[in-house]
Amino acid sequence: MDMIEAKHLSRAFGKAHRPWAKQSPDALRAVDDVSLRVAAGEIYGLVGPDGAGKTTFIRLLCNAIRADAGEATIAGYSAARQPELARAQIGYLSQRFSLYEELTVLENLRFFAEVRGLPAQEWKPRCHEILAFVGLDEFGSRRAKLLSGGMKQKLGLAAALVHRPRVLLLDEPTTGVDPLTRQDFWQLIIRLVSDAEHGVAVLVSTPYMDEASRCGRIGLLHHGHLLTEGTPTQLRATLQGRVLELAGTPLRALRRIAEQDVGVEDVQMFGDRLHLRVKPGAGDDVISRLRAPAAPLQVTRLRSVPPQLEDVFIALTAEVAAMPTTEGK
């Protein structure tokens, strides 16, 4: 069953939001006609750079801001027309730590458990259960202010989960968290969805491609548009055979030559090597052209490699940029 369903959600900021004002090109369409579905037991990664509209989209899902058009449904409840019922099913972790710093860990959990209607006799065992789950059970009486960044995120997750929501919305949950805690955090989320009985639908936004590859399905968001959707494997397959890896010296001169090649669409620096994206079917031609450059240039390695999500994302955004603008239609 689809626990999250977004249909043609749109939201603009600035002048476009005010119906009486003339539509102006400077109005920012933060989310533009985005539709997606997330099923129970699924982790959906909403991937995109800063300013792509990820936060706005998540806020639209929980009706924290109003949609200009379209509809969001959470576990069958309309986010806009049945906000209380929909929100009762949502656990939401915002990008910024948004719990009460003056309150202790346990007081924070108790507050969110109570306002979400957890019965009085149930909140205490549940709070301890969820604290044990995120590994904070020793810190119940510590003020939230005194927690480390990673612990704060875990407390945020605990608070989001305390009422056993069926939908979990995570807005860049691991931004600014150390790699070890990030690993912990993902293990927790995977455990949540794999619970056969209470399989939770998770929508997580992230700017990091390595995190995106942990998701069951990915949507690429760019300038408010959902460019494409699919499993990581499906998305990578779209560029199969079109990504070449080139190593050699001097790298900068090799890059210039590669950029001028007719078969090459794009060149990206990847540490001590280059990734070339070539036109469909042009891989072998490019390899033969670039393999032996004139001395003193030297190519030590040039071969086709499996594409990464990052390559896919760059290719897709380049495609969008090349398309005629749809603004002002």
Next chain:
Amino acid sequence: MTNSRLLSIIRKEFVQIARDPRTLVLALIIPVVQLFLLGYAANNDVRNIPLAIYDQDRGPTARALIDAYRAADYFKLAYDVDSEAELRTLIENGDARAGLIIPADYSLQIKSGSSAQVAFILDGSDPTAASTALAAAQFIGQAHATAIMSERLQQKGQTAALTLPVDVRTQVWYNPDLASAYFMVPGLTGMILQTLTSILTASAVVRERERGTIEQLIVTPIRPWELLLGKLLPYTILALVNTFEVLVIGSLWFNVPVRGDLFQIALVSGLFLVTGLGIGLLASTIANTQQEAILTVWMTLLPSIFLSGFFFPLEAMPRFLQVISYAIPLRYYLVAIRSLMLKGVGIESLQPQIIPLIIFGLLIMSAAALRFKKRLD
């Protein structure tokens, strides 16, 4: 279920108040400091004005006049000078605020039965003090002149004591000593109710936005009215505690009488409180940071202080300011609380104040509640 949500918010709010030293100081200490500051500093009672005397006569008759001034505690004889220039310098420096010049022929004039002229000079740069001093100086002079006249008549053989044709006996009701504290303390409860509740309410709401906690609150099933009440009730209680605090200190320390019914005082204060809470809530819907909220509240505060009759009597204001003052809720509360405390009247005779207070409270609170949304945009 609904009740438990509301209670959770209220409890959370109290825990936050108790653990935030800034709020605690603002809520519990500042009112006391304000009370003592205004109780003492905003004192219109004029006493011990430094007086410089240039006595050219130096005779016992002149001495008697000086003694008359000395006897009243309005003036203290600070300087005895030998020239008019010296007296002028003292007043210019501010060392003396008043000067008395007795001419050389003062005794002679009195003895000869004619009218002796003395000059009394006042520093008018502080009109409040000067007007009190002026009245005192005139009154002491008149009384002394009457005494001399009576003496003269007796010397002329009239044994009957001098009787004035009209004897005006003044009585000051409610505040016989005209103590400023009587006026300031009830006014201060009004000031504190408005300032403190509006600032605390505004910060409490804006703080959620500033720290991002509002995002979590929004995504809970809390209904807007529950959030609204949960925010307002703790500060209502705090404000009532403050009012009580000010009243207790006012009556125990400043001896301000509390003649009216305590329950009625609480009732009228509670009514006025709605306005304070509404102003705070309204400010919170405009401001994005706590600083902005406090500034917004401050802007409503200045007209309230100056146009409500808190410091300056409304009767002395030009007509158009008097008209504006009808739009200041504090004006009505001040009249009501002063009547309740000092005159001991009951609320049944305060309808002209209570009805506007109800109207203002309803208007401001509904405007605030309408603007108060449980959403981010």
